Amino acid sequence: MKNNLPLLTLLGLLAIGCNESARQVADTNDEAAATTTVASTVLKPALQSITAADLLKRTKVLASDAFEGRAPGSAGEDSTVNYLTRQFKQLGLQPGNPDGTYVQNVPMVGFTPQPKASFEAGGKTISLTFPTDYVALTRRFVPSIDVTNSDMVFVGYGIVAPEYGWDDYKDVDVKGKTIVMLINDPPVPAPGNAGQLDSTIFGGKAMTYYGRWTYKYEIAAQKGAAAAIIIHETGPAGYPYEVISGSHSRENFDINNPNKNMDRAKVEAWITTDKAQQLFTAAGKNFAQLKQAALQKDFKPVPLNAKANFSIKNKLREIQSRNVIAKLEGADPKLKEEYVVYSAHWDHLGKDPSLKGDQVYNGALDNASGTAGLLELAEAFTKLPQKPKRSILFLAVTGEEKGLLGSKYYATNPLYPLNKTLADINMDVLNAYGPTEDVTVIGYGNSTLEDVLAQEAKSQKRHIVPESSPENGSFYRSDHFEFAKQGVPALYAESGVVARNQPADYVKKWQENYTAKDYHKVSDEVRDDWNLDGAVEDLQLFFRVGLRVANTPKYPEWKEGTEFKAKRDASLSGTNSASASR
Known part of the structure; x- marks a missing residue:
């Protein structure tokens, strides 16, 4: 491989495994354009496996009344854990727990x-x-x-x-x-x-x-x-x-x-x-x-x-709740003991027998949608012709609604070393209002993961923007934060605020309506008027970001002045410092 290849070419080659055909393409005069074409061709089956129909199907299962609102310690938890385990097995993913199971017990x-x-x-x-x-x-x-x-x-x-x-x-x-x-x-x-x-x-x-x-x-x-x-x-x-x-x-x-x-x-x-x-x-x-x-x-x-x-x-x-975790082992013998995590919380608020009428908090958007998205990403990674260099973990956590408990337990009792965990990419409430021109970064300015996100968003003709209401503290309200507290660079992004082919205030009104009428209410159910095309775009983008991180030598980093950088720097000192700076 040439040492003077453009950055875009290098990243494209990494994404397709640096095979011989890629080297031949890279030697053409229009290296960047040619490599992007090859990379897109190789990634096409994986990206196309993420569909609105599949996402809706999986969301409907998780948000059904049969799952009783997915409360920890309930029959709904059993149904959820069993469903996720079956799905990961069917996709051919390995058990995520080194003990040979797909669960991590979380004592509560x-x-x-x-x-x-x-x-x-x-x-x-x-x-x-x-x-x-x-x-x-x-x-x-x-x-x-x-x-x-x-x-x-x-x-x-x-x-x-x-x-x-x-x-x-x-x-x-x-x-x-x-x-x-x-x-x-x-x-x-x-x-x-x-x-x-x-x-x-x-x-x-x-x-x-x-x-x-x-x-x-x-x-x-x-x-x-x-x-x-x-x-x-x-x-x-x-x-x-x-x-x-x-x-x-x-x-x-x-x-x-x-x-x-x-x-x-x-x-x-x-x-x-x-x-x-x-x-x-x-x-x-x-x-x-x-x-x-x-x-x-x-x-x-x-x-x-x-x-x-x-x-x-x-x-x-006392109960034993469960995180559910699956693994796609990396292809590089030297790097497969390093990890990229995708996370989403499977739990919601359960069932309230004291209510008249509807008693089930189905949590369709929050967060059956994100958990379904996790499964879509897992399936997409199995469609790659060559596995990424590093291992990918798919982590569905319990107890987010009760204080980020499942992610806190994992981050303080990790199944894989956190100083060899490059990133957590988190999903919580997917977009049901259609494609957007932009991508919102919650906690904008924190890590180099958002730089990767910005570069990959260009493939969708999108750009990243800061959250519009950072005063609401959304960065501290979902599971990526527990990884961040332990120093692991974390990315929490969602669809932006400019909907394609819609009025300027379309997304703002949609989100305000959801927050006022459905958020943490029994009315958070699957709706016929959902448009999940934007969610599909987001998942395809998260796929690209995770794949790139899994294949790129240099570790993601917290930016100067962030509250998590010192802990990460300390965790990487010593045995892992060489890997982090490669």
Whole structure:
């Protein structure tokens, strides 16, 4: 092979296995164009195996009432795991677990809260109705928990970020108290620039992990708070309160661990904005003014002169949930012990017998579609005339809806070394509204994987764009994040916002309608008006990206300044550093 081949030619040769015919093509005068043609011909059977009809067929199975909403620890889980295992076997893929099975057991504890709560402020009792006004649970694996006459303190956004000189807990001891926090991280105004956000702090418009609810509860526990309450606001959250009440008012799960989560706060709760305003008014505080004050570094916690009372009965059960994993072993003896992961969560919210009429949360788009897409990708890789150099893992994880539990368990108990895992490419809610001219990157600017995505998108005459609402923190809300936390470069992309041959606001309206009417509701079902052609384009693009990463010598990298780079650099130091820099 010539050393001066154009980059596009080199990548094309890698994708088709560097066979002799490719070398002959590369020696022609129009090397790049010829190689692209050959590569497209070789990839054609794989790409064409990804179809809207097959994607719809698989989605219908997973989203059927027979699967009962695919809740962990249910008959729906058994049906889902059995279906995925059969599909992987039929495709001829190897068991993904080195023990010879297609499953990784994920030990969990299920807990169903039955809470009672009230606030006392200004001589008044503020009653709270579960789950319309609030949800409250305890992640401690105990049958009951009580928080009585607990002093309440408003702690702004509930963040301690030394790198930004930010501490919402300054000058206060919250041990044994109930803290009340705002959602997300603070949208700090830019100095002297009205209407703009300060891009040097908390990512500007984009949310950082400090804004994620999981962080807020984690720091509350570290500070010794008895109870931690987040005030839900639909705009900043990006979803209505019903998403919270629907998810947290029924059985929840956490990974079973030796300490039974006794290091967590006793109570983790959400309240509606209306109830928060009622509380602050009764306590003689101005909610709007305190929200504004919380945008400043010099903000100090504000005692509310109020008391909180929680009593939670906890129904507990231990279960063995399962991740499902299959493997396509790489063709290169030297590289087959290195891996590219495709991930999607198979679980949804299950079945709620207390509902009248439809009781099944089918989760058709979220995420039967992504799981069906995982199977489509697995099939596509089996259609290649020559396997990729590195191994490909297809990972369907449990418990995403309960806090990214399956991906967290895999990332902390990996079946294959993470320092030899080049990338995770994640799928969560595929496009049912048709082809787009662009591709949205969630967490834009994080890794070189998006550079690969941008280059491969050109083959579809598409381009990549940042997410339109980074303040909603979508990068921290799906399974790729657990890989990122452990340093593995992760790509989470989806169809863009400019639909082909549609009005300019078509996608925006479609997504807003889905979020308002179907997201985490029983109405998330397969619909006759779906157009999955855009989902097919996305899957074909993800296929190209994963194949290229699997064949390209250099490892993907986190970009400078990202919060995951240091961990990755440390994991690659030593035995794997040579491979990463090839």
